Amino acid sequence: MTNHWVDIKNTDLAIIMGGNAAEAHPCGFKWVVEAKKERKAKLVVVDPRFTRSAAVADFYAPIRAGTDIAFLGGVINYLLSNDKIHHDYVRNYTNAPFLIDAGFKFDDGLFSGYNAEKRGYDKSTWSYQKDKDGFAMVDMTLQDPNCVFQLMKKHYSRYTPELVSKTTGTPKEDFLKICGMMAETAAPNKTMTVLYALGWTEHTVGSQNIRTMAMIQLLLGNMGMAGGGINALRGHANVQGITDMCLYSEVLPGYLSAPTDADKTRDEYLAKRTPKALRPNQMNFPQNFPKWFTSLMKAFYGNAATKDNGFCYDWVPKKDGAYDAMAIFERMHQGKMQGFACQGFNPLASMANKRKIGDALAKLKYLVIIDPLATDTSEFWKNHGEFNEVDASKVQTEVFRLPANLFAEESGSFTNSGRVVQWHWKAADGPGESKGDSEIMAALFLKLKEMYAKDGGKFPDAILNLAWPYRQPAKPAPEELLMEISGKALADVTDPKDATKVLVKAGEQVPGFAMLRDDGSTACGNWIYGGSWSQAGNLTARRDASDPSGLGQTLNWGFAWPANRRILYNRASADLAGKPWDPKRTVMKWTGTAWGGNDIPDMRPNAAPEENVMPFIMAPEGVARLFSPIMADGPFPEHYEPFESPLDNNPFHPGNAKAKSNPAARVFKSDMDSFGTAKDFPYVATTYRLVEHFHFWTKHAHINAVLQPEHFVEIGEELAKEKGIKAGDKVKVRSNRGHIKAVAVVTKRLRTLDVDGKKVHTIGIPLHFGFKGVTKPGYITNTLTPFVGDANSQTPEYKAFLVNIEKA
Amino acid sequence: MALQSLDIKQRSATTTPAPSVRQTTEVAKLIDVSACIGCKACQAACMEWNDIRDEVGINYGVYDNPVDLTAKSWTVMRFAEVEEGGRLQWLIRKDGCMHCADPGCLKACPAPGAIVQYANGVVDFHQENCIGCGYCVTGCPFNVPRISKDDGKAYKCSLCSDRVAVGQAPACAKACPTGAIQYGSKSDMKDYAAKRIGDLKERGFAKAGLYDPAGVGGTHVMYVLHHADRPELYNGLPADPGISPLVSLWKGMAKPLASLALGAVALGSLFHYVMKGPNEVSKESEREAEKEESQ
């Protein structure tokens, strides 16, 4: 979330699309209801299903799963052709005036530089024209045909309401009504908030779905504003924190891009990741990358990380390719993995194509499950009748199951979707012999360390020298760990302008990431959490809910990263002169000497407006990108069909088969055969959560099992009639990857859509059920889903695929 | 421990008035159906707080689960899909005890103290006094009480009388994530409802209104409805509920009249005996009989 949960109450219009906030995040959704009650705000829901969010919406429009870019591209076209944009904002705070390389082209669904063999783009033409100083060239009149604004206008001129309606199945008048409602928030003192979740990410165009809406928000001038922003409503309680800690292959804690084989030396590595400003006077905050990375190495390796050994740069494993979850299972399926551990993760149920996952796990030598619950994955080898048809005697994987504690049995901090880090305290011991995650990881590590110390082995250095300063080595305390994450000075940190002035004394916790240094004098486990445990103590444990601004900022409750900032890009809430666009909802303003207001400025505090330091400080441009050169599948989002589409071609590019689905999406060769066609599988399926359950956890909790006891699928009345299915019947749903059986819920809430002259039925399939749990034993929904991922994030396409249905 | 933690207004099967000199604030729960997303947090909170766990059922082809109130599910969400003018509305109503001012259950209950109405408006069942006859079910205009198969006693929403007694909101109201359940004094709830109804009218629901049916003397669980003119749209919420005339007859006039009638018969017999004397076999008859026998 660029903003935060409570801030939603400040909005004038809430759009829920690509998500179902009422159902997946009811307690956050309350702030939408609050905005409706207190601000007379409107709520609009666009979804393939009439969801629980839609139940309390002012307006609902149906959409075919996987066509959000067509819809939103149409909105962009509407805003531009009706001149409903926030001009000053667009001109000054986005890259609309930036001039793009003349070689940039878009031709029938493909951007310039496409390589069909590699399923990817050479992005060299997707770049700014630069002047002699290396700065990007701009045309502030926005008239140059090569400026982003004109290119964007041209790109989206194809997204006419007719074509949008034909592609999405959304009735044209519904589409236009929503365009009109959104357009109203182009007024400087009106904001719209966008609440999305996995309904946008879980597509082969997932990242671009979000980008399209981000562009709309920029055109309307809603970023950085109270009640605005683009808000990812994330899945797990601490998915934000774990993302920040970067438990994934391509980044190190604090989103520091991890080294690859191409980054032979530390210098090369740092040079590539330390950009130069693209416009004069910009903060270009990533220029601090070396400080963050060096401080991380000091936290990881302590005294072993020295200037002489490049702060252990070579100890950091280098990637030779993709190692995301899909890639890991593809490797496992190919027999390239020996061992695997799942910590509070149930991939058999939650990854796409369950059969492939089960087959892959069976090829492992050893599997370690660290979980509070008996997960489906932990019993992938066990025959559970029709729900998991395997022969245990043929599965040679050695499986360990280690009991972990739950939230109530440990102290520690969680980071919510609004980036607010909050501490919690242990209430009781876990059952039996269960242990905390830190303790389990420490036990594994210390045993390995002992073995390497005694017996030697491959490259023991990083293991033997991993900093382990914990008072009880077997039980690193959460307090010690958060202090390490937040960072401390190892030597006196002095003012760069005055070396005699000590800013932080050796041994003290740093007050924030600004104090981090690249000379080894600071250690910080995660720069964005810098200052969360300062000399003042554990700021995540603060519980002062006072809210003098009335905006819900509660700056003394917990700690929001970065720097306790609650609304990102908040400098953009004021005009060039520093005057708030909406004085009634002041987030940030220039007081004459400094930035002040009701948040921590996302700006150098003393950057006077005349210095022209632009609000998007994490971009070397200083402004937000309507044209993004870094996306894998195009600088402007384009509509592509889901990999399994009910249509024969992409209505936007009917003549180009290559542009039917995302030409840069992640597909493994071995999975090409696993896709089905509309001939055999005529219905669009989409998977989702229900409010009564949380993933595959609450099926183990009695109360939740009572509230939603059995697997079901939802179908519209028209399809039900065609198929002779009545509510309560058992039905069989098949995709090209397998089948499930479940109870049919027949509903008016799933409409048959008119798409490109074709009737398209949608089948909704909740995901929460499985063969382990207190709920009625059931199939795993992801038996059906395709193993194909987004071009940028590699997130699988759970939200749009093809199935067939019959009475079981 | 005090004999009672809340002032009592009425007790079942009790003919004398309860101590009623003290005036306590009437409380109410307001269910703003227009803000309800049917998430069932209220159901979960109710089970959790009241230490009841219903059986894990099955899916009946609807979202409603459990599909009806039970002795272990004191509240359930009822979902109704209503299509009007081409636009779909998903009307979701939290069903459960309405805590009527004139409670049919209490009226019907034959067991003294099994059903109590507190002065704050809460109608509570006391299972230790309940004999399990089910008359409360018969008496309820909203079909709410349920007899447990485990212990044969009647159960229903207590408005969390244990929480209310210490000044807390009922568990469902506390949990409700969208604020669709509000709790407070009945007059505050009516004010709040008026505000919500105003908002709904502005949003095009011309018939929005408060459901506080006079037929049962008003309720301490009220609804804000978008279509107050047609409460039956909300999964059969009765438009004009009241205690059934049959129940009123049975537990009203019938009781004294029948008791009197029986008393009259008994006393009538007694006085008849006293006044007319026994009907003995006459001497004549005895003689005649003897005579005839000897013939």
Next chain:
Amino acid sequence: MIRDPKDLQRYTPQERANHWVVGISFILLALSGLAFFHPAFYPLSYLFGGGTWARILHPYIGVFMAFFFVLMFLRFHRLNVMTKVDREWLDRVGEMVDGNDHNMPEQGKYNGGQKAMFWASVVCMLLLIVSGVLIWRAQFSPPIGLVRFGAVVHAVAAVAMIALILIHAYAAIWVKGTIRAMWYGTVTRAWARQHHRAWYREVTGK
């Protein structure tokens, strides 16, 4: 026990047993039923071990009684067919109540009043059984409207029945020499001659 050989046999041992089974059941039912009917009678439930036991036992006793009542009905219904003489007797019931039975028409084994009592109890019993089933929550759950109707019918029929039985019992007390018929099975010839002359003639041939 030696009885007067001159006495007339009015009831067989089986008939007497059947009567008392029904009679005792009825008393238990009346006591427990009244406990639910009016708070003033609630303490009657303590005779059964408390309200819950009274609630549990009442319907089972009801079923038990219903069974034996049916037997009794089968035994006696032919004897209770109304005749012209019975109706004449009923027309003059006022005189009878007033203690003046001299002008009453000759009666068979049962007089018109007894027959009316018989049929009234049959009707009441039928209503009680059907309505009792309707309101037996522990076993049945018919539509709520029927339950409510059943509750009223059960209450009304029960009150009527209790009243009938009170009258029945009182009549037995009032008419001296009657109760022994149900204890010993016999009545004196004089009693039979006075109250049931036709029957008397029939059995004695006089």
Next chain:
Amino acid sequence: MQVNRRQFFKICSAGLGGSSIAMLGYSPTAALAEVRDYKLARATETRNMCPYCSVSCGVLAYSIGDKSKNAKAEIIHIVGDPDNPVNRGTLCPKGAGLLDMVHSQNRLKYPEVREPGSNEWKRISWDEAIARITRHMKADRDANFIEKNAEGTTVNRWNTFGFLASSAAANEPGYLTSKILRGLGVVALDTQARI
């Protein structure tokens, strides 16, 4: 006559008489109207967070006992924290049912192993579990660790062991997991954030 009258009283009035005795004081219990005791009155309150979605609602966990040495805390109630600015005491059905997650019958209570080809779990000690797992890991790592790639670049990676990390874990174990895995050279690392 005498006998008959006595019988009448016995049958018709004895019952009523008996119940009069009951009415006069044989009444077994006074029918009290007492609400249930407020069950949290003496419970211990601990501030915690809901582990489900990313709203991260504040919760209060109530446990029996006062955390004294001889009292074993058992959580009896979990409810929204009214002070938390986001949820303000509310909870969704998942959060409101947290107690049943904590006490789920499917909680794991001790380490177990399923031997290759076996059809059942076998309880083992923590020591055995850690020893057996790390033996596998070390053998795997020593056999498959890549110090330098074909071009001679130091890469120090171990890509035959993969790890999916929990988004339900707190930041601290998350960070520690990240630190340990990078130290071991693990690159096949992902989290629920991806999906």
